[in-house]
Amino acid sequence: MRILLAAVLLASTAPFSPVLASETASPAPILTTPEARDVWTHAQPEVARVTHVALDLDVDFATRTLGGTAVLDVLAAPGATQIVLDVDDLDIASVTDASGKALNWKVGADDPDLGSAMTVDLAGARQIRIAYRTRQGASALQWLPPEMTAGKNKPYLFSQGQPINNRSWIPTQDSPGIRQTWEASLTVPGDLVAVMSAEKLSGDKGERLPDGRRRFRFRMDKPVPPYLIAFAVGDIRFKSLGPRSGVWAEAPMLDKAAKEFGDVEKMIDAASALYGPYRWGRYDMLVLPPAFPFGGMENPMLTFLTPTIITGDRSNTDVVAHELAHSWSGNLVTNATWSDSWLNEGFTTYFENRIMESLYGKERAAMYADLDWDGLLRDIKAAGGETAATTRLHGDPGATAGQLDYFKGSNFLRMIEYTVGRERWDAYLTSYFDRHAFQPQTTAGFLADLREHLLKDDCALELKLQLDRWAYAAGLPDNAVHIKSATLAKIDEKLAAYTAGGPASAVRPQGWSTQEWLRFLNGIPREQSPARLRELDETLGLSASTNAYVQSAWLELAIANRYEPALPTLRRYVASIGRGLLIAPLYRGLMKQGEWGAKIARDDFAEAKPTYHPATADAIARIIQGN
Structure with missing residues (x-):
């Protein structure tokens, strides 16, 4: 992480008047107990804290940067003279109070993990305006060229803030314990759509500007941890799934996603019946390109999802249930x-x-x-x-x-x-x-x-x-509960027969869910002969599988045996999937295979790295470096 100061200011195409936090919601409480001290932030919230963020940003695909302003509402303790923010690789142009009066500020030394502390002298101000621009390589942002999207025609951009990446595009106090309300205005190319994890104020198509671009406005009137401020910009479309829900996706994925997530209204009802009302209004979903690093991200009102869970049988909709459940545990x-x-x-x-x-x-x-x-x-x-x-x-x-x-x-x-x-x-x-x-x-x-x-x-x-x-304490207490599945017990019987030398043709996996596949493939002993692996692949169609989970589990087994016929599939896979859960085990497996595997890992990563989210690329680099 590097911070360089420069006088870079992108003028807004129109004035933007932020709403004071006091007009939307009372500031959320913070915890001041010793165990609540966050070592991953520079902020001192007990002295002065951010309660509301108002963003006005232009999305520039040519420079791969965001530029504009952040207006922060500040709640300061009596006698407090400064506020400390988290920033990472932001070029700060100016800092003023609400009236436009310049405020003194400085950015401290860069920490390779935490970015820098930005200290602003308040001079009595309770609202500060920061003009800034992000830098290329911002850890929260992934800019995708058209060829890395489903449509192949237009670029795409999305953010991933958890755990502390949002400080690379928002100068704020980036700690989950410092909840903030927020609003935003995003100006994007006229042929693209912007979505955010908040209430839409400007409709699905935004506001057409005189220069042909579009402005989209959003508001989150409930205090949320700042890592949940999220957005995406792309050639995406919407399909309703019910009165409270719908799905955004690129056109080639939209119908598949709508079919896969067809039970989401029932999920909302089931969750509400279990643990109380759903408090966020809408529950929409966004299916991102394969470079998205996680299975899902629980951004309020707009869950981000990987396309790898779309397998046509709804067997991976537990990911949707998981992100929906975060609306209580995590977001609430x-x-x-x-x-x-x-x-x-x-x-x-x-x-x-x-x-x-x-x-x-x-x-x-x-x-x-x-x-x-x-x-x-x-x-x-x-x-x-x-x-x-x-x-x-x-x-x-x-x-x-x-x-x-x-x-x-x-x-x-x-x-x-x-x-x-x-x-x-x-x-x-x-x-x-x-x-x-x-x-x-x-x-x-x-x-x-x-x-x-x-x-x-x-x-x-x-x-x-x-x-x-x-x-x-470490380990697993002796009162842990192991729930056993009768369905998976039947898979275990097939696995035992195969492991004992039975033919792969006797496995007969037709109609298996992802979970059944994983139980079988992960249970196969790691030492297998080339002939046995070839039989398994050809009979069960593993390399040709369209299920990303199945391919990952198969490639783990192939790597463990240095099975070279699987290497072309491996190279294609790690270059087309950015989900860490699926690709990190493959790189770890390669690194356990000595120089044979290390060379493959380095070569495949060099080719695939441009397709990964910065956080994923960093994680894979650490694996290859042995960290």
């Missing part, structure tokens, strides 16, 4: 710091499973839970075993092994459900979301709430639950 009640990310992801993984059970029955939910158990044990093993510090739920931010925030966190909550009973547990969770709505939370805060409102001084129950061991 948010981890105050990234040391407690399990409060977002563990809660949401548990909630997602309950939504799937409500819609599709216990067995389908059991399939997902059983696979999560596999992932839980696999991550603990990869971390170094039960005593590894990275198997703790609460710890250093970003240090949890694999997906343990998701798997161990959700099992923690499932254990409580099984121990106290579902009815009692559901009543508690509903009240928990109500009590802490639009507020940050810590592990310590959750445990205190649990003890006050669920345990109520029941010492025997406290002993049985082992709450502190789950939250703060």
Whole structure:
């Protein structure tokens, strides 16, 4: 991360009048307890904090930059003279108060992980206006040329803010514990559409400007953690799925996406019946190009989704259920710091499973839970075993092994459900979301709430639950719950027969869901002969599969055996898929194969890197460098 100062100011095409935060909502509370201190921000919110952000930005595809202004409403403690913001690679042109009077400011030294602290002398101001421009390579932004889109005709841009990337395009206090309301005006080329994670104020087509460009305006009147401010610009279209929901996508993907996500209204109903009303108004979805680095991102009112979950059988719509569940756990009640990310992801993984059970029955939910158990044990093993510090739920931010925030966190909550009973547990969770709505939370805060409102001084129950061991200790407590799937048990029988030497033709995978495929492919012993791998590939059509999950699992197995006939498929795959969950295991597998694999990893990455989101490219580079 580099910060260079320059007098760069992009004049707005029209005046923009921000709405004061006081006109939309009261400032959200912040936590000041020691465990709520965020080491991933330069901000000092107890001194002065941002309560509202108003953006007026021009999207320039020619320079691959955003330029314009950010107007910040400031809530300062008595006697406070400065506010500290987070910035990363922003060229700051000027800082003024609401009347246009220049304010003193400076940008501190660059931290390679956190960017820089920007300090502004308030001089009594309660609103500051920052004129700035982003730089090429901003960590939150991915600019795609036309050839990397589904339509192949027009460029595309999207943002990915979690966990601390939004400071590369918004000068604000980039911490999940400092919730902010916001609004934005985006000016884009006239043949493109802009969408954001907020209420649309200018319609689906925006406002046509005299120069042919279009302006789109948005408003989020609920305080959200700043990583949830998100946008995308592209040749995208909308299709309604119901009174509260719809999907945005490029034209070639729109009908497929609408069909795949056809149950979303039922999901909203199921989630609301479980844990209280959906409080965000609409729930729309945006299907991004394959370069999107995650399965989904829970941006309020507009979930971002990878096209890799669209397989034609709705077997991966658990991803949609997961992002919808974040509307309660994550967006409504948010981890105050990234040391407690399990409060977002563990809660949401548990909630997602309950939504799937409500819609599709216990067995389908059991399939997902059983696979999560596999992932839980696999991550603990990869971390170094039960005593590894990275198997703790609460710890250093970003240090949890694999997906343990998701798997161990959700099992923690499932254990409580099984121990106290579902009815009692559901009543508690509903009240928990109500009590802490639009507020940050810590592990310590959750445990205190649990003890006050669920345990109520029941010492025997406290002993049985082992709450502190789950939250703060390494490994997996002995009261963990393993849900077993009858469907996957049948796959295990086929796997055992194949592993014992049976023919691949006896597997007969017709009609398998993604989950059944993964159980089978991930369960195959890693040491296989070339003949056996060739038989498996040719009989089951693995290299030719259109299911991105299946191909990833197959390529992991091929890499483990240095199976060179799979290398052309591997190269095409890592150059066409940017989802970290699917490609990172392939690069890690290659690096375990000595120089043979390392060379392939380096060569494939050199070709694929321009297609990856900056965060994904950085993660893969770290794998190849051995970090």
